[in-house]
Amino acid sequence: xxxxxxxxxxxxxxxxxxxxxxxxxxxxxxxxxxxxxxxxxxxxxxxxxxxxxxxxxxxxxxxxxxxxxxxxxxxxxxxxxxxxxxxxxxxxxxxxxxxxxxxxxxxxxxxxxxxxxxxxxxxxxxxxxxxxxxxxxxxxxxxxxxxxxxxxxxxxxxxxxx
Amino acid sequence: xxxxxxxxxxxxxxxxxxxxxxxxxxxxxxxxxxxxxxxxxxxxxxxxxxxxxxxxxxxxxxxxxxxxxxxxxxxxxxxxxxxxxxxxxxxxxxxxxxxxxxxxxxxxxxxxxxxxxxxxxxxxxxxxxxxxxxxxxxxxxxxxxxxxxxxxxxxxxxxxxxxxxxxxxxxxxxxxxxxxxxxxxxxxxxxxxxxxxxxxxxxxxxxxxxxxxxxxxxxxxxxxxxxxxxxxxxxxxxxxxxxxxxxxxxxxxxxxxxxxxxxxxxxxxxxxxxxxxxxxxxxxxxxxxxxxxxxxxxxxxxxxxxxxxxxxxxxxxxxxxxxxxxxxxxxxxxxxxxxxxxxxxxxxxxxxxxxxxxxxxxxxxxxxxxxxxxxxxxxxxxxxxxxxxxxxxxxxxxxxxxxxxxxxxxxxxxxxxxxxxxxxxxxxxxxxxxxxxxxxxxxxxxxxxxxxxxxxxxxxxxxxxxxxxxxxxxxxxxxxxxxxxxxxxxxxxxxxxxxxxxxxxxxxxxxxxxxxxxxxxxxxxxxxxxxxxxxxxxxxxxxxxxxxxxxxxxxxxxxxxxxxxxxxxxxxxxxxxxxxxxxxxxxxxxxxxxxxxxxxxxxxxxxxxxxxxxxxxxxxxxxxxxxxxxxxxxxxxxxxxxxxxxxxxxxxxxxxxxxxxxxxxxxxxxxxxxxxxxxxxxxxxxxxxxxxxxxxxxxxxxxxxxxxxxxxxxxxxxxxxxxxxxxxxxxxxxxxxxxxxxxxxxxxxxxxxxxxxxxxxxxxxxxxxxxxxxxxxxxxxxxx
Numbered sequence: 001x002x003x004x005x006x007x008x009x010x011x012x013x014x015x016x017x018x019x020x021x022x023x024x025x026x027x028x029x030x031x032x033x034x035x036x037x038x039x040x041x042x043x044x045x046x047x048x049x050x051x052x053x054x055x056x057x058x059x060x061x062x063x064x065x066x067x068x069x070x071x072x073x074x075x076x077x078x079x080x081x082x083x084x085x086x087x088x089x090x091x092x093x094x095x096x097x098x099x100x101x102x103x104x105x106x107x108x109x110x111x112x113x114x115x116x117x118x119x120x121x122x123x124x125x126x127x128x129x130x131x132x133x134x135x136x137x138x139x140x141x142x143x144x145x146x147x148x149x150x151x152x153x154x155x156x157x158x159x160x161x162x
Numbered sequence: 163x164x165x166x167x168x169x170x171x172x173x174x175x176x177x178x179x180x181x182x183x184x185x186x187x188x189x190x191x192x193x194x195x196x197x198x199x200x201x202x203x204x205x206x207x208x209x210x211x212x213x214x215x216x217x218x219x220x221x222x223x224x225x226x227x228x229x230x231x232x233x234x235x236x237x238x239x240x241x242x243x244x245x246x247x248x249x250x251x252x253x254x255x256x257x258x259x260x261x262x263x264x265x266x267x268x269x270x271x272x273x274x275x276x277x278x279x280x281x282x283x284x285x286x287x288x289x290x291x292x293x294x295x296x297x298x299x300x301x302x303x304x305x306x307x308x309x310x311x312x313x314x315x316x317x318x319x320x321x322x323x324x325x326x327x328x329x330x331x332x333x334x335x336x337x338x339x340x341x342x343x344x345x346x347x348x349x350x351x352x353x354x355x356x357x358x359x360x361x362x363x364x365x366x367x368x369x370x371x372x373x374x375x376x377x378x379x380x381x382x383x384x385x386x387x388x389x390x391x392x393x394x395x396x397x398x399x400x401x402x403x404x405x406x407x408x409x410x411x412x413x414x415x416x417x418x419x420x421x422x423x424x425x426x427x428x429x430x431x432x433x434x435x436x437x438x439x440x441x442x443x444x445x446x447x448x449x450x451x452x453x454x455x456x457x458x459x460x461x462x463x464x465x466x467x468x469x470x471x472x473x474x475x476x477x478x479x480x481x482x483x484x485x486x487x488x489x490x491x492x493x494x495x496x497x498x499x500x501x502x503x504x505x506x507x508x509x510x511x512x513x514x515x516x517x518x519x520x521x522x523x524x525x526x527x528x529x530x531x532x533x534x535x536x537x538x539x540x541x542x543x544x545x546x547x548x549x550x551x552x553x554x555x556x557x558x559x560x561x562x563x564x565x566x567x568x569x570x571x572x573x574x575x576x577x578x579x580x581x582x583x584x585x586x587x588x589x590x591x592x593x594x595x596x597x598x599x600x601x602x603x604x605x606x607x608x609x610x611x612x613x614x615x616x617x618x619x620x621x622x623x624x625x626x627x628x629x630x631x632x633x634x635x636x637x638x639x640x641x642x643x644x645x646x647x648x649x650x651x652x653x654x655x656x657x658x659x660x661x662x663x664x665x666x667x668x669x670x671x672x673x674x675x676x677x678x679x680x681x682x683x684x685x686x687x688x689x690x691x692x693x694x695x696x697x698x699x700x701x702x703x704x705x706x707x708x709x710x711x712x713x714x715x716x717x718x719x720x721x722x723x724x725x726x727x728x729x730x731x732x733x734x735x736x737x738x739x740x741x742x743x744x745x746x747x748x749x750x751x752x753x754x755x756x757x758x759x760x761x762x763x764x765x766x767x768x769x770x771x772x773x774x775x776x777x778x779x780x781x782x783x784x785x786x787x788x789x790x791x792x793x794x795x796x797x798x799x800x801x802x803x804x805x806x807x808x809x810x811x812x813x814x815x816x817x818x819x820x821x822x823x824x825x826x827x828x829x830x831x832x833x834x835x836x837x838x839x840x841x842x843x844x845x846x847x848x849x850x851x852x853x854x855x856x857x858x859x860x861x862x863x864x865x866x867x868x869x870x871x872x873x874x875x876x877x878x879x880x881x882x883x884x885x886x887x888x889x890x891x892x893x894x895x896x897x898x899x900x901x902x903x904x905x906x907x908x909x910x911x912x913x914x915x916x917x918x919x920x921x922x923x924x925x926x927x928x929x930x931x932x933x934x935x936x937x938x939x940x941x942x943x944x945x946x
Binding site: 045048049058059060061062063064067068069070 | 322327328329330331332333334335342343344345
């Protein structure tokens with residue numbers, strides 16, 4: 001059976017595999033899931049199975065890790081080109097994260113936890129502190145942190161994305 | 163090695179091995195420490211925190227399951243700080259646990275309930291909402307109530323460490339954690355039911371027995387499991403004298419604290435509609451219910467009047483030692499010599515070289531100490547799951563487990579070599595191993611030793627403890643005698659032990675009791691050599707006695723068996739079940755007991771005699787089988803049938819067995835190559851691999867509903883190698899026509915490269931195989 005993993009995904013997994021002992025293939029799991037996430041913007045059941053097969057570990061062991069970390073999306077509906085997470089933990093909340101959320105919701109036209117109809121933005125419901133309290137309020141768009149947000153800054157960041 | 167040290171627990175001095183975990187030491191000394199996630203057979207997780215105890219010089223309470231003992235360590239398990247820690251943990255665990263014990267199937271036998279009463283508080287500070295977790299369907303055997311889960315992960319660790327297949331896992335995080343399978347799959351492990359036992363709460367319960375009886379209503383009876391030759395120790399739980407469920411009884415020498423799903427859920431078949439509950443006679447083609455007196459007198463009359471040389475007696479090796487002994491004793495006394503239990507066997511030419519009884523050659527416990535094991539014709543994983551568990555342990559200790567089989571088998575551990583070839587080539591492959599081991603063979607002169615066979619021979623030679631095991635498939639192989647002879651030679655040359663994996667619960671007992679045509683009980687010589695099962699099941703037999711057999715399922719060649727039975731004048735069936743086919747060919751039906759309804763003895767693969775008592779009520783007018791046979795013996799005027807109990811019968815046989823301890827079998831006949839054509843006759847011909855699926859092996863299993871659901875479609879399929887499917891252009895076919903002998907059936911087609919070219923996996927003992935011929939014969943597969 002040929003794997004449904006892309007060339008890039010396999011290269012990425014091989015890169016991580018090379019960094020660990022041969023009998024510790026599960027060590028490459030996080031790298032593998034990151035590669036799938038980067039490629040597909042979410043992790044499908046088929047990809048979980050494919051990663052498990054590639055690493056020769058049980059499927060449920062892959063699914064456990066994929067479902068544990070909030071940076072991995074398992075729902076196809078969350079697969080958008082860009083993922084926006086606004087921190088709503090204590091420091092950010094005190095510095096006005098509620099207004100940031102309201103502004104973004106109004107701007108892109110979807111509520112937290114939803115994806116825009118053009119597939120451009122997924123507005124993730126952020127659960128935990130993103131550890132950037134010093135720059136509150138803040139948000140993470142894809143892999144990048146943006147701090148000390150105001151409406152103007154948000155416009156610039158989001159409008160600058162493809 | 164580890165040194166002995168002393169520690170002090172609650173002021174008492176205990177000795178322990180350095181490095182042992184504290185909880186193991188306290189358990190050994192019967193000091194109670196509460197726990198949920200710790201299980202002596204599983205790895206340590208230390209995630210429930212229930213076993214917190216106070217340790218001198220430790221600032222906080224420590225978990226006893228993950229604290230190694232040190233010399234001079236002082237521990238208090240019931241001090242104020244230990245109690246406070248335990249009470250706090252208990253309160254914490256109950257935050258999200260529903261208080262639904264009255265409607266929980268685990269209620270009354272729940273570790274959480276017990277520990278809560280003993281170590282918890284009667285009030286909780288928690289007033290907020292509790293979490294709920296949606297239940298998942300993980301198959302027909304296990305129910306889930308996941309809101310009750312306390313995340314101890316015992317079931318996850320059981321799958322990874324004991325079952326050898328990680329099917330359950332803990333998905334999600336924090337308050338969204340939940341036990342699940344990947345993508346909602348059903349669990350398929352042959353040992354899956356054990357997760358119910360390890361689950362300390364009511365999150366995983368047994369689906370078939372759910373809500374059938376409360377723990378305090380049932381009566382627990384010790385018994386022996388009846389579906390394989392391990393002889394797992396079990397408890398049957400009865401309510402109103404019916405078996406409600408079966409659980410393991412701990413015996414480290416046999417089954418440890420586990421049992422297979424087959425032994426756990428087979429009891430359901432006891433209450434099938436097909437139970438035979440009244441004695442019946444066929445008069446002028448019509449069935450009539452009769453009294454026991456009439457039935458037995460008719461039976462005696464038939465047997466007395468029958469031509470003894472045209473009478474054959476066949477018994478199931480699931481019958482007890484006592485039943486088998488009485489059967490052959492009464493039949494031989496009236497001059498019937500044709501007695502056998504080897505109904506799936508086809509090659510009897512080596513029977514005089516067979517040992518007193520087939521046995522493992524080592525103890526079950528020593529199975530896990532082997533360094534190299536060669537399984538010859540055995541799917542031990544599904545045939546003797548608890549013996550396979552021991553091999554798995556050996557494998558984890560780097561033992562080399564090797565196989566010689568007609569198809570590739572998925573084991574739940576790594577096998578070193580799997581020699582896969584057609585049924586016919588198995589013999590030459592074994593000869594090649596013999597040659598590689600240095601055995602001088604007169605036949606098989608042209609045989610070539612390849613790398614794999616050389617490896618197998620070398621590993622067997624190099625191992626300190628090596629074992630050759632002949633399994634069910636070997637026993638049913640068309641050249642069984644040659645396989646045995648070669649295995650013996652290899653064992654002698656390599657210093658390995660030769661052992662057998664007996665097919666059924668009491669196969670060893672059947673040999674000891676003399677239910678073979680060439681030996682009486684305890685291997686005493688016979689006056690006249692009788693016919694083997696295969697010779698009995700022919701047109702020359704006019705009167706049959708069948709004990710516990712459904713010939714259409716339980717024999718090698720159903721087509722021939724049914725034909726032989728149909729032409730007979732009389733077929734006396736002593737059975738606990740009846741089916742339409744049996745009603746066609748039988749003339750007398752005597753309702754007999756199932757194992758759980760009678761006292762008796764099984765002899766397991768080690769030669770261990772394990773006796774048990776009847777635990778549940780017989781259905782209708784059925785009688786314990788040994789009593790039916792005793793009365794029959796009396797009616798046949800046979801001397802020495804005055805037994806008062808089944809123990810009397812066993813003791814009589816035991817005395818005989820003590821005199822034959824030093825039994826010496828004849829030397830094996832010389833192994834010769836098989837004369838059956840190794841190349842198929844036509845392009846549509848295939849070597850059939852007619853193994854018996856895990857849940858079809860006996861009448862009880864075939865009627866156990868949940869197990870039948872778990873068995874799935876496997877038995878309705880014929881499996882071929884993808885290349886064969888391409889060769890015959892069957893790629894687009896959903897079903898194919900399978901012909902054997904004079905009939906054919908339609909079966910669904912599956913591709914699997916585990917099957918060699920020109921072979922077809924087509925299980926025996928199924929509704930489809932009833933129409934077909936010999937389990938390891940040739941079949942024709944065509945479109946249609």
